Amino acid sequence: MSANPTTDPATDAFVAHRNLLFTVAYEMLGSAVDAEDVLQETWLRWAKVDLEHVRDQRAYLVRITTRQALNRLRSLKRSREAYVGQWLPEPLLTTPDVAEDVELAESMSMAMMLVLESLSPTERAVFVLREVFDVGYDEIAEAVGKSTPAVRQIAHRARRHVDARRPRRPASPSEGRAALESFQRALESGNPQDLLDVLAPEVVLLSDGGGIKRAALRPVIGAEKIVRFYLGGTARFAAAITCEPTVVNGSPALAVHRDGELDGVIAVRVEEGLVSGLYVVRNPEKLTRVTAETPLSLR
DSSP, X not given: OOOBTTTBHHXXXXXXXXXXXXXXXXXXXSOHHHHHHHHHHHHHHHTTSOGGGOSOHHHHHHHHHHHHHHHHHHHHHHHHTTOSSOOOOOOOBBOHHHHHOHHHHHHXXXXXXXXXXXXXXXXXXXXXXXXXXXXXXXXXXXXXXXXHHHHHHHHHHHHHXXXXXXXXXXXXXXXXXXXXXXXXXXXHHTOHHHHHHHEEEEEEEEEEOTTTSOOOSSOEESHHHHHHHHHTTSSHHHHHEEEEEEEETTEEEEEEEETTEEEEEEEEEEETTXXXXXXXXXXXGGOTTSSSOBOOOOO
8 A cells, every 4th residue: 555645645644554553453452463454454444434524533543443453352352262372472573662662662562461461352452542552531432432431440440450460660671681681591501500590480481382383381380390391401402492682572582593494482571680471482373573573653
């Protein structure tokens, strides 16, 4: 779709706000594939709108996107219950400006995206629009089909739920990079003690193979269990893989290669200088967005 303001104002407006609309859909769905489908549905509806009756094109487009994402999220909730093993969000290779925007980076982190998964579809839509994109309550009410007082109550309930589950003190970007570098060195060394030294005692590992690649079907909890999961008491794992620092969802991560091929992505949660959460995505269907940057926007 190419912008041509002299002949196609609808296309021009859609293209101007596309990054924002994708970000809204992705924050609600945790899937770039589904977010792209939502954008296609949004475009089909937007193309039929009489622009002369639209006061705020951005708000109107966000409203359409939210409604389509809500419909998609309700159906995804059912299908994800049948997912093989742990379900993790689809990681995105993000541009440097995302990491610099602390608010956006936190909202897109794997840890936060999993917290959002625990909300109901409407709670998630309200929370994302209000807390991430700073949309007004009246506008959110139109988008989700609720009254403004109801939306305020939903926002309060969702905020309380998220605050109870988000990291108490998110690591700074420099802390995150330092911990990830230590984790990478330990992983590549194949030395169990090196790995133990960088992991918090109650660290939790979640891995997503989608039934295609080997992954733990349940959370692996505890530093010693995770060391056994990775190393099995030997250095064979370290000898088979190479790790490359990258940035996914606005946070430091590792791209893992095996025999020269991308094998997965490891994102981390860092608290008090130690790795307290590991999010390993090996499902090849979820690795299509980690080789080229995805532009995102809050505006």
